[in-house]
Structures are given as C-alpha cells and as structure tokens.
Amino acid sequence: MKIERIDLREIHMRLRAPFETSFGTMQNRRILLLQVHADGISGWGEGTATEGPFYISETIDTTWMMLRDFIIPRVLGKQIEGPRDVPELLRPIRGNEMAKAALETAVWHLESVARGLPLHQALGGTLQEIPCGVSLGIQTTIDRMLAMVEREVSAGYQRIKLKIKPGKDIAVLREVRRRFPKIRLSVDANSAYTLADANHLKQFDELDLLMMEQPLEWDDMHDHARLQAQIATPLCLDESIHNSRHARAAVEMGACRVVNIKLGRVGGHAEATRIQAYCAGAGVPVWCGGMIEAGIGRAHNIAMSTQPGFIWPGDVSASQRYWEEDIIEPEVEVTPQGTIHVPQSPGLGYEIRERRIHELTVRHESHSALPESAAVLK
Numbered sequence: 422m423k424i425e426r427i428d429l430r431e432i433h434m435r436l437r438a439p440f441e442t443s444f445g446t447m448q449n450r451r452i453l454l455l456q457v458h459a460d461g462i463s464g465w466g467e468g469t470a471t472e473g474p475f476y477i478s479e480t481i482d483t484t485w486m487m488l489r490d491f492i493i494p495r496v497l498g499k500q501i502e503g504p505r506d507v508p509e510l511l512r513p514i515r516g517n518e519m520a521k522a523a524l525e526t527a528v529w530h531l532e533s534v535a536r537g538l539p540l541h542q543a544l545g546g547t548l549q550e551i552p553c554g555v556s557l558g559i560q561t562t563i564d565r566m567l568a569m570v571e572r573e574v575s576a577g578y579q580r581i582k583l584k585i586k587p588g589k590d591i592a593v594l595r596e597v598r599r600r601f602p603k604i605r606l607s608v609d610a611n612s613a614y615t616l617a618d619a620n621h622l623k624q625f626d627e628l629d630l631l632m633m634e635q636p637l638e639w640d641d642m643h644d645h646a647r648l649q650a651q652i653a654t655p656l657c658l659d660e661s662i663h664n665s666r667h668a669r670a671a672v673e674m675g676a677c678r679v680v681n682i683k684l685g686r687v688g689g690h691a692e693a694t695r696i697q698a699y700c701a702g703a704g705v706p707v708w709c710g711g712m713i714e715a716g717i718g719r720a721h722n723i724a725m726s727t728q729p730g731f732i733w734p735g736d737v738s739a740s741q742r743y744w745e746e747d748i749i750e751p752e753v754e755v756t757p758q759g760t761i762h763v764p765q766s767p768g769l770g771y772e773i774r775e776r777r778i779h780e781l782t783v784r785h786e787s788h789s790a791l792p793e794s795a796a797v798l799k
C-alpha cells in the first residue's frame with residue numbers, strides 16, 4: 422500500500438462527569454484523531470495523550486507536533502507492505518510512543534479493511550468476548566465511592582479499580598471491602614507515593630486486592646522492585662512500561678507481577694502484541710488499560726484485548742459511562758455479565774460517525790504525498 426494522505430484532527434468531547442486521579446481532574450477531553458489514506462481506503466487511529474504531561478510526558482500538542490514534523494514525513498508517499506513496516510520506519514524517532522501509536526493503529530485498521538478481516542483477527546486475537554472492569558475516579562466522600570461501586574457491580578463489571586492518593590486510600594478501601602467482600606478489587610495510585618510509604622502500603626495487604634497499580638514514580642522500576650519485596654499485594658506497572666524491553670526488565674527484576682498494556686503508551690499494536698506474548702510466556706497476567714478514549718480508541722482496545730495474554734478484565738467499558746454520544750455506531754456496550762462481544766465485521770467492527778467527528782472538530786490538517794506535503798484546511 423502507498424500512504425497517500427494523512428489527516429490530523431483535534432476533537433473536543435466533554436465527559437459526563439469529572440474524573441479525578443492523583444495527578445489531576447479531567448472533564449474536557451481534547452482528542453487527536455488520525456485518518457490514513459491508501460489505495461482508495463482509509464483507517465483511523467486515536468491519540469491517547471491527555472492535555473497536560475501529568476500521566477506520562479506526552480500531551481496532545483506534543484503528539485500533534487511530532488506527527489506533523491517527524492512522523493508523517495517519514496511515511497508519506499511511501500510504499501509499505503503493511504502495518505508491521507511502520508515501527509521500522511519510525512525507529513530513528515525516540516520515545517513519543519503515543520504519537521507513533523496514533524499512526525500505527527490507523528494503518529492496522531486500514532489493512533484489516535483492505536483484507537476484509539476484523540481487526541482482532543488481523544492481530545491474531547482469539548477471544549470472541551472480553552472481560553471488562555471499570556476505573557473509578559477519586560470521590561469527595563466514602564459514601565459517594567460506595568454508591569459508584571454499587572452501580573458498577575450491579576451493571577456486571579468484573580473488576581473494580583479505585584483511584585487513590587495519600588489521604589484518600591485506606592479508609593475508603595476498608596469500607597468498600599467491608600461492603601463488597603467478594604468483588605475483584607484493585608487500586609491505582611498513578612505514582613502518588615514513595616518508597617518511604619512502604620509501611621503504609623503494606624496495610625493494603627489485608628484488603629485482598631487483585632493488584633496495586635503504579636504506586637511509585639513513573640520511571641522508577643528499581644523502587645517498585647524494592648516495594649514488591651516488602652508487600653504481598655501484586656504490583657502492576659502502567660506508566661513505567663513503554664515497550665517490551667521495559668516489560669521484560671520489570672518482570673525479571675521483580676518490579677511487578679502484572680502488566681497494564683495501553684496501546685498509546687507502548688507505541689501501537691505491534692509492540693502491545695509483543696508485550697502480551699512475552700508476559701504470557703513468563704506467566705505474568707496482562708490487561709488492557711484505558712485513557713478515557715472515544716470510540717475509535719475504544720474499538721482498538723477491544724481488538725487488542727482478544728489476544729491470549731490478556732487474562733484479567735481491562736479498563737474497557739461502555740461508551741455511555743463516558744460520553745453523551747460517542748463517535749462510533751453502535752456504541753460500545755457491555756453485557757450484564759461484564760463482557761464485550763467482539764464485533765465480527767471487517768475493520769474496527771464499528772461504523773465511524775464522520776458527521777459527528779466533523780461537528781466536534783476544532784483543528785484539521787491534511788498532509789498529502791502529492792503535490793504538496795501539507796495544507797492547512799481549518
């Protein structure tokens with residue numbers, strides 16, 4: 422296929438409710454969408470960077486800039502065999518995984534359309550139905566958190582994850598565990614603690630948690646290994662894992678016993694596939710993390726999660742938990758058993774609501790191979 426044109430769009434969407442983590446609160450989501458055109462068809466990818474560099478270092482504006490100035494020029498006009506060529510073309514560019522993933526995932530979508538295959542099949546996925554969990558933001562009161570847990574457990578979700586930070590942790594957790602003694606429960610600190618908090622975090626062992634996600638600094642595997650040696654709760658790394666080398670290092674040094682895979686954070690489907698394969702071989706469960714995606718990112722997450730290494734329920738939940746109206750048709754729905762049926766039609770398996778995307782667009786650039794490399798449309 423020859424990459425003829427790449428469209429970058431920024432859309433604005435408002436979450437139905439604010440989402441609070443240890444690094445801040447979000448409600449207005451600025452989302453980058455990328456559409457790649459080749460051989461008369463197109464594929465879509467979604468950038469997952471947030472507005473500020475508070476989860477990992479990338480932001481929507483750094484991803485836009487890296488795509489425009491470095492990534493798109495390396496692929497535009499090129500004849501490629503398929504999506505597996507994309508990481509190779511981008512190898513000289515260091516880091517910037519979320520920017521690369523927006524393009525790489527779009528090329529996977531395009532190829533699956535070209536081959537008439539559902540994306541999950543093109544990726545080698547086998548599951549027809551994936552297990553789902555939810556990630557609940559920090560709440561102002563324990564009662565509010567209990568009410569949210571109640572709602573999601575009743576909806577069928579198979580795992581409840583609570584965002585925590587110092588001062589908003591053990592008391593809430595004890596109450597949730599007392600009220601829901603049987604549920605699969607986990608926590609995510611987004612790097613809000615230090616190794617000096619080890620004794621405090623050790624108290625969490627009494628709560629029978631499935632895992633504790635990224636308690637320490639985003640780039641500190643060494644201290645995670647030291648913490649894991651002191652606590653029984655399995656650690657899961659999110660922010661620290663940007664590629665399969667990181668996953669192997671973390672597992673080998675004992676920095677985690679579970680891995681969260683996010684397509685954006687690891688640079689796309691090829692690397693996500695490699696990480697889950699390594700983890701499956703090492704006996705380390707992986708699960709699909711979320712970045713408050715709109716429907717295109719959500720559909721990519723679903724396809725990714727059909728691979729055999731994805732053992733635990735992901736943070737992949739119904740569109741309606743986030744948005745009044747999503748950008749795909751049908752929207753992502755979750756069964757009363759807390760699963761998503763993987764769509765079996767070619768491509769993403771969801772139609773893209775291009776009119777809706779048009780309405781939500783605040784910026785659009787079209788980069789063409791010929792005759793000019795870039796034309797700003799809006």
Ligand code: OSB
Pocket residue numbers: 476555556609611659710711712713714736
């Ligand atoms: O750490 O998993 C995280 C959202 C934004 C940034 C980081 C994280 C999250 C979530 C939300 O936990 C998961 C979702 O519901 O999409």
Ligand code: MG
Pocket residue numbers: 609611634635659660681710
């Ligand atoms: Mg996380």
